[in-house]
Amino acid sequence: MGSQEVFPFRERVWPRDESDVLMPTTRGWAALGAGIALVILWVVFGEQLMLGTGVFLVLAVVAGVAYVRSTVPKVVVSRHIVPYQVHDGDRAVVELSLSASRRIAQAVVVDEVAGLGTARFVANRIDPQDPMRSHYEVLCRPRGVYPVGPAAIRVRDPLALTEAGGTAGKIDRLVVFPAVEDLDGLPTGRGHDPTVNTSRANFAQIGGEDFFTLREYQHGDDLRKVHWPSTAKRDTLMIRQLEMPWQSRALILLDPRRSAYADDEAFEHIVSGVASAFRHLFRNGYTPTLWTGTGSGTVVGTAEGYGIAMEELASVHASRALDLTAAVKRLRRNGMAGGVLILATGRPDDATLGMYRTLGNDFYRTILMSADSGGGEQLVSFTRAGATTISSDPSGRWAPEWRRGMERAWSTATAG
Numbered sequence: 001m002g003s004q005e006v007f008p009f010r011e012r013v014w015p016r017d018e019s020d021v022l023m024p025t026t027r028g029w030a031a032l033g034a035g036i037a038l039v040i041l042w043v044v045f046g047e048q049l050m051l052g053t054g055v056f057l058v059l060a061v062v063a064g065v066a067y068v069r070s071t072v073p074k075v076v077v078s079r080h081i082v083p084y085q086v087h088d089g090d091r092a093v094v095e096l097s098l099s100a101s102r103r104i105a106q107a108v109v110v111d112e113v114a115g116l117g118t119a120r121f122v123a124n125r126i127d128p129q130d131p132m133r134s135h136y137e138v139l140c141r142p143r144g145v146y147p148v149g150p151a152a153i154r155v156r157d158p159l160a161l162t163e164a165g166g167t168a169g170k171i172d173r174l175v176v177f178p179a180v181e182d183l184d185g186l187p188t189g190r191g192h193d194p195t196v197n198t199s200r201a202n203f204a205q206i207g208g209e210d211f212f213t214l215r216e217y218q219h220g221d222d223l224r225k226v227h228w229p230s231t232a233k234r235d236t237l238m239i240r241q242l243e244m245p246w247q248s249r250a251l252i253l254l255d256p257r258r259s260a261y262a263d264d265e266a267f268e269h270i271v272s273g274v275a276s277a278f279r280h281l282f283r284n285g286y287t288p289t290l291w292t293g294t295g296s297g298t299v300v301g302t303a304e305g306y307g308i309a310m311e312e313l314a315s316v317h318a319s320r321a322l323d324l325t326a327a328v329k330r331l332r333r334n335g336m337a338g339g340v341l342i343l344a345t346g347r348p349d350d351a352t353l354g355m356y357r358t359l360g361n362d363f364y365r366t367i368l369m370s371a372d373s374g375g376g377e378q379l380v381s382f383t384r385a386g387a388t389t390i391s392s393d394p395s396g397r398w399a400p401e402w403r404r405g406m407e408r409a410w411s412t413a414t415a416g
Contacts, residue, residue: 024161069164071164076168079172089141097132103126109123115146176314177275187409216236218299251288253355256292256319260345261318297336340367341360357385360385
């Protein structure tokens with residue numbers, strides 16, 4: 001399953017507030033109706049047994065209301081999600097624990113992972129020393145960020161005549177990263193032997209030791225690199241950017257334009273390809289920057305940053321309108337350059353070619369990933385311009401196409 005991270009353990013007390021619902025059950029309403037009917041019959045016929053039975057039924061419902069009302073605030077729910085970050089197609093286990101400070105005769109717990117499923121548990125008796133523990137498995141598909149909970153709880157009295165219902169605590173998150181494939185082969189860089197690059201690049205992932213520049217803090221940056229004097233002066237967090245090896249820098253651009261893709265399936269396929277390439281480069285020592293259409297990209301040099309970038313891919317959607325040329329020019333002004341540039345799109349078009357012409361000269365190797373095997377003419381234009389082209393339609397896989405693309409790049413590098 002990959003990562004075995006555990007969502008932080010949290011206790012959630014069910015408060016008694018306006019969201020709680022206190023009312024008789026179906027059995028309770030029947031008992032209450034029968035009790036009132038018997039009292040009316042007693043008035044008509046004067047039979048004492050009818051009065052006693054009717055009063056007993058009404059008092060039983062009233063006693064159930066009092067019991068449940070006193071029990072509701074004592075219920076505590078705890079939840080674990082293992083792991084809470086998974087890839088599309090993996091499974092996660094949600095573990096629930098329901099405890100109480102006093103005995104509860106019956107409780108029903110409903111926990112929902114929005115869009116993926118609902119689990120329902122019934123506990124006939126919960127003692128303070130013996131909490132209810134249960135778990136359920138979730139098939140995580142498709143990618144996305146899913147809220148889990150809050151748990152809905154109904155507590156009943158021993159005769160199941162009344163119940164109180166409400167929700168427990170806050171909402172947890174289950175993050176489903178895009179599906180990934182294991183890729184083989186790395187793009188050659190200046191001065192690298194292609195046979196060495198087939199196994200592992202020899203790059204320093206966290207950068208060098210020499211000071212390079214200051215920049216504003218980005219989510220996922222190591223707080224140990226905060227430059228406090230500059231932070232105090234500018235009233236914003238500033239990070240000491242250490243110089244990283246030129247060849248270890250990679251920029252991965254996902255074309256978010258809806259018009260570039262034949263359908264939603266093609267967009268999902270390119271997102272999977274980007275996630276696979278991103279993970280592959282990160283694992284092999286690169287410090288990649290991921291751009292999905294907004295901002296200046298997410299620079300990833302740590303495991304925490306990797307999770308942030310993958311979550312960005314988990315929630316990315318195709319955009320109807322985007323000035324791709326202007327966005328890429330802004331990236332170039334930010335000093336984007338390095339060893340590898342990956343352009344990921346559906347059908348390559350003039351805007352994609354403009355991206356390459358704007359950024360290609362700042363990178364030693366450019367890879368075009370296309371989620372459409374029918375764009376032959378445009379692919380030839382990229383190949384002639386010096387890019388390595390990799391295409392795969394939604395019915396295919398990225399791994400074999402990536403391998404063939406790397407082999408073509410190695411042969412070209414060797415011949416040159």
